[in-house]
Amino acid sequence: MDNEHFSPNEQLKVIQMMIEKTKKETAENGWSLIMWGWLLLASCLSAYVIFWMKKYEWSFLPWALLMPLGGIIQMIVELKEKDRKKIKTYAERAISWVWIVCGGAMFFIGFVAVPTHILSGWESITAMECLIAGIGSVVTAKIIDWDFMFYSALLWFVAVILMIFIHPYYHILIMGITIIPAYLVPGYILRSKYKQA
Amino acid sequence: MTDFKQIDPLLHSRIRLAIMSVLLTVEEADFNYLKESTGATDGNLSTHIYKLEEADYLKIIKRFVDNKPKTMCRMTETGRDAFGNYVKVLENMLHLGKED
Numbered sequence: 158m159d160n161e162h163f164s165p166n167e168q169l170k171v172i173q174m175m176i177e178k179t180k181k182e183t184a185e186n187g188w189s190l191i192m193w194g195w196l197l198l199a200s201c202l203s204a205y206v207i208f209w210m211k212k213y214e215w216s217f218l219p220w221a222l223l224m225p226l227g228g229i230i231q232m233i234v235e236l237k238e239k240d241r242k243k244i245k246t247y248a249e250r251a252i253s254w255v256w257i258v259c260g261g262a263m264f265f266i267g268f269v270a271v272p273t274h275i276l277s278g279w280e281s282i283t284a285m286e287c288l289i290a291g292i293g294s295v296v297t298a299k300i301i302d303w304d305f306m307f308y309s310a311l312l313w314f315v316a317v318i319l320m321i322f323i324h325p326y327y328h329i330l331i332m333g334i335t336i337i338p339a340y341l342v343p344g345y346i347l348r349s350k351y352k353q354a
Numbered sequence: 355m356t357d358f359k360q361i362d363p364l365l366h367s368r369i370r371l372a373i374m375s376v377l378l379t380v381e382e383a384d385f386n387y388l389k390e391s392t393g394a395t396d397g398n399l400s401t402h403i404y405k406l407e408e409a410d411y412l413k414i415i416k417r418f419v420d421n422k423p424k425t426m427c428r429m430t431e432t433g434r435d436a437f438g439n440y441v442k443v444l445e446n447m448l449h450l451g452k453e454d
Binding site for chain 1: 366367368371372375376378379380381382383384386387391392417419420424426441444447448
């Protein structure tokens with residue numbers, strides 16, 4: 158038997174050793190930060206050079222070329238690694254969702270909302286707040302691994318899209334209505350589960 | 355009072371304890387990773403994993419990657435609670451040992 162003379166001290170040592178060993182395996186290698194770091198730096202510097210040349214209308218070009226390139230590289234690497242990985246961690250899941258939603262929001266602000274002037278100036282505040290609330294809610298839902306909250310969090314992004322087509326006078330009302338299914342309903346469900354536990 | 359009777363017999367095994375310690379740290383671990391980290395053979399590891407699955411301490415997820423079967427293991431809430439209780443009992447035993 159593998160548990161003969163297995164003292165409490167030895168048992169704690171096994172637990173400690175396995176946890177330490179696995180933690181080392183899960184350490185991030187930082188490739189993603191390095192790749193995005195270089196692409197963003199190249200985009201910033203190229204955009205500055207374009208400004209300096211007074212070709213303002215072309216300043217979007219480095220971003221339009223390098224950001225999708227980064228997205229494609231990231232997607233290919235992630236898909237290749239996903240199935241080959243021997244271990245999957247909670248931190249990895251949380252980090253990837255943080256960047257998926259932040260990347261989506263950055264794309265929306267940089268390539269949709271601002272260039273088309275559909276959301277600009279003071280009138281865009283409510284939409285931007287909904288966007289940030291959506292990021293926080295999606296990440297929270299993914300961290301606690303709760304599909305209901307994930308889908309209700311997506312309503313924040315539906316609200317932002319609605320705001321593009323609806324007069325800013327009603328934006329605060331849309332935000333208020335979104336709070337009910339996106340915050341209050343999941344909040345009350347969590348509370349009732351907590352009380353039952 | 356804490357004694358050996360309180361020790362969960364299912365976790366009182368080097369390999370099963372090692373498997374559960376790995377799964378506590380990660381969301382999912384591959385069968386081969388568990389084999390490497392515990393030093394167990396295929397057959398031995400399978401036996402221990404199925405015992406833990408029977409007790410609902412872990413969940414076995416089978417997938418196909420590049421047409422090859424891949425077995426992933428994930429700790430359940432029951433397993434997490436059992437592991438927590440096991441560590442508490444161990445700590446109490448060590449504490450009592452020091453008092454003696």
